[in-house]
Amino acid sequence: MQLITGKAKIAAVLGWPIEHSRSPLLHNFWLQRHQIDGAYIPLAVKAEDFKNVIQGMKAAGFKGCNVTIPHKEAAYQCCDIVDETAKKMGSVNTLWFTEDGKIHGTSTDGDGFVANLKDADVTLTDKKVLILGAGGAARSVAYSLIQDGAQITITNRTLQRAEQLVRDLGAGQIIEWQSWIKELGQFDVLVNTTSLGMEGKDDYLFDLQHASKDLVVTDIVYVPRITPLLEAAELKGLKTVEGLGMLLHQARLGFSKWFGVDPVVDHELTEFVANSLKK
Structure with missing residues (x-):
């Protein structure tokens, strides 16, 4: 098990509900594989609290987050900078915070x-x-x-x-x-x-x-x-x-933005997440 320190890079997934999300499994799998001092956690966030939580995460030093139902449109509104894909979607599922205080967003699906x-x-x-x-x-x-x-x-x-x-x-x-x-x-x-x-x-x-x-x-x-x-x-x-591969591949961009490593989708990861679906 990879232990984290006070210098750990932290990211999260926000949704309501959030218990169903497999994102923590796959991101923490990658963190352990690459021996990165970091963690990726699920946060159950109600719609009315979403914007405050995003600002709180930024203030607390989070690197960014994924967002899922029902927050994708609200996340788009929180962004300072979005790419052409996000503009076409009118929503985002991936946010990252930069040192200049900006919130960037895109849709990776x-x-x-x-x-x-x-x-x-x-x-x-x-x-x-x-x-x-x-x-x-x-x-x-x-x-x-x-x-x-x-x-x-x-x-x-x-x-x-x-x-x-x-x-x-x-x-x-x-x-x-x-x-x-x-x-x-x-x-x-x-x-x-x-x-x-x-x-x-x-x-x-x-x-x-x-x-x-x-x-x-x-x-x-x-x-x-x-x-x-x-x-x-x-x-x-x-x-x-x-x-299943779509779920895994869409996660790569966020991971690389938050943790500085471009992870690989391979058989080991696929079977790890697939086995969790049986439980």
Whole structure:
């Protein structure tokens, strides 16, 4: 066990609730691996206390934090400096504090998603990608896919949300929710950003009969690791990419900003976090 001293670098994850977060596991795994004098802690913070907590953390010498539901939009408002990704999202999940007193912020979800696909040797440039869903996760994923040269199509139960997302992104196509199964053959990658497949939500049967044999299927859900969509794809012999890697890759930027080391996502880390999901 890595012991910490009075010089320890401290970061945190803020949410309400926060008990479900796996971020402390993976960040403290990296801290121990690199023998860094530091700690990463979970903080349960109510919405009405969020801004005061951020200012308190900065005053107390924290290096920064991750933020999760329901604080991502509020965190954006706290920032002095945000990058283009954060501006496009209108929210952030990673903050870091600099010596000049500034709060910097970005959203790492989309880049984590793309890195997870690249880890699985999936190329995205000029590939046709169908995204299920049009919420915040879909926005992050779609933006990063566009930045990587992919051609995206959005489908969502509520058509207006898909239309709004495409307008906001300034790119992409739309197909109606009722049509995506039949249209699947034209796509290279299928991405699920909806709650389909979350624990207790197995009320949807994925029909992939129209998929091409080279379709890559991925799901941002990581509990369970093999979702109904991924299971259906595997039964059809399609290449699949689990969602857990997105969680791990999106954490790298924050860790490097807070602790000065660019950590690696590897099999040892993946299995360590995956085993924790079984408990």
